[in-house]
Amino acid sequence: MILEDLYRLLKSGHVLAQGIVDTMTQPTIVLDHNLCVTTANNAFVRTFEVERDDILGQNFFDLGNGQWDIAELRHLIGSVIPKAAAVIGFEVVHNFPAIGQRTFLVDARRLIHPDNNSTNILILFDDVTERRRHDAERDFIIAETRHRLRNLLAVIRAIAMQTETEDRTATEYRDILLGRLEVTLRAQELAATGEATDFEVLLRQSVSEPGAQRLHCDGPTVTLASSKVLAISMIFHELGTNAAKYGALSVPDGEIHVTWALEAGARDRTYLVCNWREKNGLPVTPPKRRGYGTELIEGTSAHLGGKVELKYDPGGLAAMIKIPV
Template sequence: MILEDLYRLLRDDHVQAQGIVDTLTLPLVVLDENLRVVNVSNAFIHTFKMERDAVLGRSLFSLGNGEWDIEDLRKLIADVIPKAASVAGYEVTHDFPRSGRRTFLVDARRLVHPDNNSTNILVLFDDVTESNRHEAEKDFILSETRHRMKNLFSVVRAIAMQTETKESTAEEYRDAFLGRLNVALRTHDLAPGTKNADFAAVLESAVIAADAERIRFQAGPSAELSSSRVLPVSMIFHELTTNALKYGALSVPEGEVVVSWRVETVDGERGMLVCEWREENGPAPQPPSRRGYGTELVVGTAKHLGGSAELKFEPEGLVAVVKLPI
């Protein structure tokens, strides 16, 4: 029921005013010309946690311990009385000792009875505190989603730009791009938001993304990576896995890879995660004639993270020692 409907009903002598007032689900007060409360709805009593006897006959602005002496509300009613106007959707936010900070939309209208020509004022309060909160949360979620989508598109673009095209077929480029993209997508599950990720989980995710088998982990101490490091570290080990599948130990049935790690202390303070990637029983690796994209990715990314990566092309197989600060 809107205030316009209530206004018409209360002017009808055949309708009991109190029954209408108590039927309303929105808080309502009826004020006389001196702004004293002559009627109040049950919804008002419940919403603002007040006793009916402590409300009736008192000035609206003296209710409670003066908590209703609200400047915005005074301004609203001051506009209604002299102009005999109606006001709808006037927003008021206030801290109430009993019910906390509330935001409500106020509708106000003068009520003129034909019999005595008295001028009462109906004031209806629509509490929108929760709906406003939900709206703010929705806006925040949408904003955060847009932000994350922009970040994801930036990652996709970077992967596309950095995936080597020289001497690659379209199919090879596609496979390389989709493999790296798969790693990027999996990292979102490992470290959502600002959460850290377990290093062992990052290793396993990078291997699974490359669809590789025969990689054996020799579990080391627990170590965590910050969320900002999860993707680049995943890319390092995904690149090592991909190269092992194409050219290294995993390219032959009897080959395997052993991965181990430890934590070292540098300068007596900073922890350094040292991970060794050792390929065994595969073809003897040939040192590249030039520093290709894969080497650049592994070495450059580790350096960018404040660590280092060393690739050793030993007769038994490639050994990569990756050091990362933690």
């Protein structure tokens, strides 16, 4: 074999090897025993937006303003040849000069050679930026779902424990409990959107059918933060339930009139002042003892930083609810 044939053979082998490396879709480079770049594939050039000639012969740890110059990674790659070791999945998070904040997993292995004496190192880069972002979003969603479920179960347990059983049949207890759970779930659906909720929409939704048809509303447009939706919904559901059982909605001609306005308060707070008035219903008298409904209405209003006044007028219940919005 003449020298020209040998040169042609070597050149052909080099072109074939480079072609194989360029075929790989992962960014890949080959380092010599001095950890300088001898080969970089097209994926590496595209991914890091560099010129091939600018990185050939450069020390790996000097590339890209030293973004790979990490003590632990330097130690791991330095041990690949003498210890026949391998680096698998070393994570690098860096703000790269041309492509911005990215996350890469780095693999490094000794390049296979027939006589097993190669001192070259093959390094592959796996861009997992989007994968990490999706994982973080998934973990957040799972954590948020668990948090909401715990909160919802706590609310359900509180409702079940505080719904009175005295002087009630099992059927009555079931219907009351299911009604309160239904309004809780509807309010949770509104709150889960994270968007502000229109007060009148929430009010009408909180009063069960067919009573909602006899609910007359008058007031300006008021939007409620999602954090207040469940509590306010429970207040008006309780008022509506009591009206259906004992008040205006328990007779065919009974009506409920609700008016509201916004009122400025201390420390730049704005309050929703709402007046609930039942008309044409059965005569009402103050209860002999405080029940769950009264405690829920007053306690929830206080929890929101507001207050409630209940007046048991003979002509029908009147309630004034004042809540900061």
